[in-house]
Amino acid sequence: MDPKRLQELSDDELDAYIRTRLRIAGVDLGVLPEDDADAPADQTRILAGARRFLRSTPPAILGFEMDEQEVAPVMYPAALAPRMDVEGGR
Amino acid sequence: MSGTHGVHREAAEAVEAPPLDRQVDRRSFLERMGLLTAAAAGMATLPAPGAAVRTAPRLSAAGLPDPRAVQETEPWAMSVGELASLIRAGDLSPRELVDEYLRRIEAMDAGLLAFNTVTADRARRDASRAEGLSWSGPLHGIPLAIKDNYYTAGVPTTANSHIFADFVPDFDATTWARLKDAGAVLLGKTQMGPLATSRATTPDGANTTVNAWSARDASVSPGGSSSGSATAVAAGLAASSTGTQTGGSITNPSESQGLTGLKPTMGRASLYGIIPLTYTRDHPGPLARDAHDAALMLQAMAGPDPADPRTLGNPPVPDLVRAATPVRSGSATRLRWPTTVGVIPGYLEAATEPPRFDPDQAQDDPAAQERLRVFRERSRAEVEARRAMLERFEGMGARVVDVELPADWETLTSFDFNNVRLPERTEPFLHHLRDDVRKFGVSLSPWINGLLLSGPEYLRGQRAKMLLLQRVLDDVFGHCDVVVQTSPVPFDIIGLPLITFPVGLERSRGFDLPVGALFGGMPWGEERLLALAAAWQAETDWHRRRPALPADTPEGPDDFGSDAEADRGRTDVLDVFQYGE
Numbered sequence: 242m243d244p245k246r247l248q249e250l251s252d253d254e255l256d257a258y259i260r261t262r263l264r265i266a267g268v269d270l271g272v273l274p275e276d277d278a279d280a281p282a283d284q285t286r287i288l289a290g291a292r293r294f295l296r297s298t299p300p301a302i303l304g305f306e307m308d309e310q311e312v313a314p315v316m317y318p319a320a321l322a323p324r325m326d327v328e329g330g331r
Numbered sequence: 332m333s334g335t336h337g338v339h340r341e342a343a344e345a346v347e348a349p350p351l352d353r354q355v356d357r358r359s360f361l362e363r364m365g366l367l368t369a370a371a372a373g374m375a376t377l378p379a380p381g382a383a384v385r386t387a388p389r390l391s392a393a394g395l396p397d398p399r400a401v402q403e404t405e406p407w408a409m410s411v412g413e414l415a416s417l418i419r420a421g422d423l424s425p426r427e428l429v430d431e432y433l434r435r436i437e438a439m440d441a442g443l444l445a446f447n448t449v450t451a452d453r454a455r456r457d458a459s460r461a462e463g464l465s466w467s468g469p470l471h472g473i474p475l476a477i478k479d480n481y482y483t484a485g486v487p488t489t490a491n492s493h494i495f496a497d498f499v500p501d502f503d504a505t506t507w508a509r510l511k512d513a514g515a516v517l518l519g520k521t522q523m524g525p526l527a528t529s530r531a532t533t534p535d536g537a538n539t540t541v542n543a544w545s546a547r548d549a550s551v552s553p554g555g556s557s558s559g560s561a562t563a564v565a566a567g568l569a570a571s572s573t574g575t576q577t578g579g580s581i582t583n584p585s586e587s588q589g590l591t592g593l594k595p596t597m598g599r600a601s602l603y604g605i606i607p608l609t610y611t612r613d614h615p616g617p618l619a620r621d622a623h624d625a626a627l628m629l630q631a632m633a634g635p636d637p638a639d640p641r642t643l644g645n646p647p648v649p650d651l652v653r654a655a656t657p658v659r660s661g662s663a664t665r666l667r668w669p670t671t672v673g674v675i676p677g678y679l680e681a682a683t684e685p686p687r688f689d690p691d692q693a694q695d696d697p698a699a700q701e702r703l704r705v706f707r708e709r710s711r712a713e714v715e716a717r718r719a720m721l722e723r724f725e726g727m728g729a730r731v732v733d734v735e736l737p738a739d740w741e742t743l744t745s746f747d748f749n750n751v752r753l754p755e756r757t758e759p760f761l762h763h764l765r766d767d768v769r770k771f772g773v774s775l776s777p778w779i780n781g782l783l784l785s786g787p788e789y790l791r792g793q794r795a796k797m798l799l800l801q802r803v804l805d806d807v808f809g810h811c812d813v814v815v816q817t818s819p820v821p822f823d824i825i826g827l828p829l830i831t832f833p834v835g836l837e838r839s840r841g842f843d844l845p846v847g848a849l850f851g852g853m854p855w856g857e858e859r860l861l862a863l864a865a866a867w868q869a870e871t872d873w874h875r876r877r878p879a880l881p882a883d884t885p886e887g888p889d890d891f892g893s894d895a896e897a898d899r900g901r902t903d904v905l906d907v908f909q910y911g912e
Contacts, residue, residue: 259783266782267765281535281773282904290776290905294750295783301747302788305739305795312797 255292350668351649352812352856360854361801390468390513390630394623394656398422407431407567408877411624414570415469425472425516428570429458432474432518436568439880442546444531444539445562447479448487449519457516469627469652471514476569478560479520480527481507481615482604486517490606491525493534493770494763504604505639506573506615506632513631518569521559525774526756527575527608528907530555536773538899543588544878545842549899554584560618561588566880571619571628575605577612577752579819582831585618586847589833589876591864592618593625594819596855597826598645600629601636607759609752611793612823621874622832622864626655629857646855654858657869664869666727667862672850673734673811679718681710686818687746709837709846716835716846717815720867727866734810737802743795744821750780751792757781773904800825804853812859813850822851830860833873845873 263270276285395412398420403409406417406428417423433451440446454474461472477483480490482500489495503511511517522531522540530552531540538549540558543565545551553562557574561584564572574581576594585592593616600615607613617628633648658667684690685706693699721731742748757778763770764778771778784792803825807814816822822829828851835846852860868874 259779262783263779266761268768268779268782270768270779272767272769282768282771282775286904287776287779291780291783294780298747298750298780299784299788301742301745302751302784302791302795305742305748305791307791307794307798312794312801 250296252292255295256288259288259291259295347668350654350856350858350862351646352853352859355646355853355855361797361804390470390627391650391652392419392469393650393653395419395469405567407435409570410620411469411473411570411627412621414473415471415627418472419466425458425461425474426455428472429454429474429516429518432568432570435566436519439566440568442881443541443543443562443566443568445521445559445566445568446476446519447489447491447522447559450486450517451519453486454516454518461514461516467514470510470631472516473514473570474516474518475510476518476521476560476563476572477507478557478572478574479523480575480606481520481573482606483507483517483520486520488520488606490527491523491531491534491539492774493772494526494760495606496534500604502604504615505601505636507604509634510573510628510631515631518563521557521563521572523559524556524580524902524907525772526606527556527577527580527613528774528777529902531558532773532902534772534774536902536904538902541899542844543880544844545840546878546880548840548842549897551840551842551844552587554587556580557584557618561585561590561592564588564590564618564620565878567877571617571624573628573632574616574618575608576614576616576819576823576829577608578749578823581614581616581618582819582829582847582849586831586833586849587845589845589847589873589878590618590620591622591625591830591832591868591874592616593629593857593860594823594829595629595633595857596828596852598641598643599648599828599855599857600632600634601639601642603636603638607756609755611755611796612752612826614823614826621868622655622830622861623652623868625830625864626651626861649855649858651857651861655861655865657865659869664727664866666724666729666866668812668859669728669730670813670859670863671730671732671811672721672724672863673732673807673814674721675734675736675815675817678815678817679714679721681707681714683707683710705839708839709844712835712837712839713846717848720834720848723867723870724863727870729863732811734807734814737799737806739798739802740821743799743802744818744824748792748795749820749824751784751789751796753777753781754784754789755781773902774907776904776907796824800827803827808853813852813856813863816849816851819849827854828852828857828860830857830864832864832867833876834867834871835873836876843876843878845876 270284274280274283277283395416398416401413481504482488484503488498488500525534532538540553540562541549542551542553543562557580560572560574563569565588581592581594594614595616602613617625619625630651635642657664725731831847831849833845834848836843837846
């Protein structure tokens, strides 16, 4: 699916996705008031922020194409630096 | 002209060793940042308890003024360099100094709300102890304000969050331990945006700290998230302070309050013992009165720490204090190193709208229209100050050149690519999210959004960061040594150093509000950034301006107009997501 079409998803569809994703992670928004502008956070505003995020950020990132040979992440030796002969290491 | 700092009088033809930024291959830094990106996923969640490993550096006394040349009459208004000079000469005792700051805190902090905790008894005790010891260096007996996300053994460390409301660490953050070992005295812990997000608020979003330059009007932002640290120094409640920066949290409050803020290169100072926000983007650093003070602070804070792999294998920390000591050539100040200043497109054009401004939404909203008017006036004032600054630097021998922004700059530094940081804040706090999301108070939104970015999207974003870094190193720093910036976010994304220092004042909403300039440097370019700021400050006095505070007026502190219980407005949960840290 073209990432741009994510913006065509309805609020209800996105809310269902967000709530499902949070349930998979074991996170419960239900403890928040449903709609209370005086509360530090409520479900209405948290879902609105999450929908705005989903409509904007994943499509922007997925729409930026990179060659698979470009700037590959490298695992070593940073994780080993404390055990190596570098300044501050062993 | 301020000129109270000691000035190196060197022959104009003296040969200066090149700064570290031109001794390090830009490619090797690129590779190193790749390692950090990859390592982020595998790091421990929160630092495990244990003693921080450190070696206290012996700080250079370069640039300390002659005690007879100190112009300020009130110790609270002096720089660390000036205080150190008086303490070394026996003209000021650390205990007197602590008592003066504590008096000012007592008189003003109910209005300013810069501090979460004031460690008065401990500060008096430590200052008295310092008096009995021989002078150990420029931080000997210097009272500091420490941001409340730095672990301080035995002292509450709350990050203004419900999550850490009862947290009392049993060890010191490495950077605080090093400052302490260098002789600094803890005055207290400073207020911040909850978990280092917005301007300082309570965990539930009620604004707390005010800007020292507009103490009677809480609607003027103090800058966040190191708000209390900035206000404490600007108001003369502490000699200097520490902050952390993930998206402008040192440089923004410094700029808002007339301070010199230095965000060092990723890995220059340890993050061990600092509550994490974003593993690949958090940076500890000083909010200081001037460049020399920033150098004194960072010199103590910086260096390898086996407990933080990001700090290992880097070039040794150079003499930052010497770099921040202005150089005279005859009667003029000259730059310590030949320096090419890059000017990005649009830098000298006033902006008409803030980022993510929605004109349709603002059309029928008088408050939004007023905010727009204030923004435009400030933008015009900034451009005027920037132009004068660049001319002055040219007069000091800088080469000022236009530089192009790299390809895809707008995209790679955008709100969406900046959001790649969010999963990194969610991961270490997952158990708190699963336990009860209400613990996050007003800061919840970005922690939820961090759960919604998929693995491939996160990795694509991380690779995009590397691409941005590669392009900045090649396409920008191929043409200049430092580059002006209008937002801290791009250099925060790629871990390069930033400095801000005051370059003017703007009359707005009935107050004189500081205007700052922001410069980005190459990897390990702190020396050159400090040298630039120090040269500017040897020729100007913006860094010596002080806000008119109620306690310093004949009306006294009762004229504050607000107190600790007064309504200072609220920060909304969606603003925290939208405007970040």
